[in-house]
Amino acid sequence: MTTMASFAPEHFNWRMDGTVAIVTLDRPDRKNPLTFDSYAELRDCFRALVYADDVDAVVFGSNGGNFCSGGDVHDIIGPLISMSMKELLAFTRMTGDLVKAMIGCGKPVIAAVDGVCVGAGAIIAMSSDMRLASPAAKTAFLFTRVGLAGCDMGACAILPRIIGQGRASELLYTGRSMSAEEGERWGFFNRVVEAGELEAEAVTLAQKLAAGPTFGHMMTKTMLKQEWSMSIDEAIEAEAQAQAICMQTADFKRAYDAFVAREKPVFEGD
Known part of the structure; x- marks a missing residue:
């Protein structure tokens, strides 16, 4: 087994509250987009959690009023245009590996979603075990809006299991935004919490799980x-x-x- 109390990632924020790990993306000025490096480091982090005996639950939180704006337009989307098929497949497999790592990490993961939660950010929330949202949360699986398919990172397999086939189909075909109220009503969000209490509520829930078996x-x-x-x-x-x-x-x-x-x-x- 390993310990992660001293873990110091380069491309996202990490801190411990007892045996609860709190992860946030660290580019609030741009609504926390993902980069090639943050994708890979997050994947490796969740893989390592399998062996971490000092982490019992994880909160994936928001930063600066937003959760995640998806893949960075300049750092990811732009370079993808000029990649070969082999390179593109390596990238899409890596992004899917983050979902696999989150699902396979052996720890309950709670997403605390405030503001923008779109693209790969929506996938990270979807891949968590439970989701809390602020009233301002706006979640969109907007892959079709950039000319791609809605079947990204396991969305066509996982999202229907959470909210049902018809509702998932609507979100994945249209790429439209799902409000916090709608997400709670559909079962995507476990509950809606005021923004100022969101992270504390998520950490409290994680601590209750960490104190359990x-x-x-x-x-x-x-x-x-x-x-x-x-x-x-x-x-x-x-x-x-x-x-x-x-x-x-x-x-x-x-x-x-x-x-x-x-x-x-x-x-x-x-």
């Missing part, structure tokens, strides 16, 4: 991912095996002992 949370996240491609029978069997593993943890015994003693369990993640 973190091995159990890892298993929950693992099964949420794996069961996408399983039949019902396969999923029930897989969950039987996963739950039997969790029943061997010390946290399971701690919960029982606390119940008998009429106390609140204190979980330690083992």
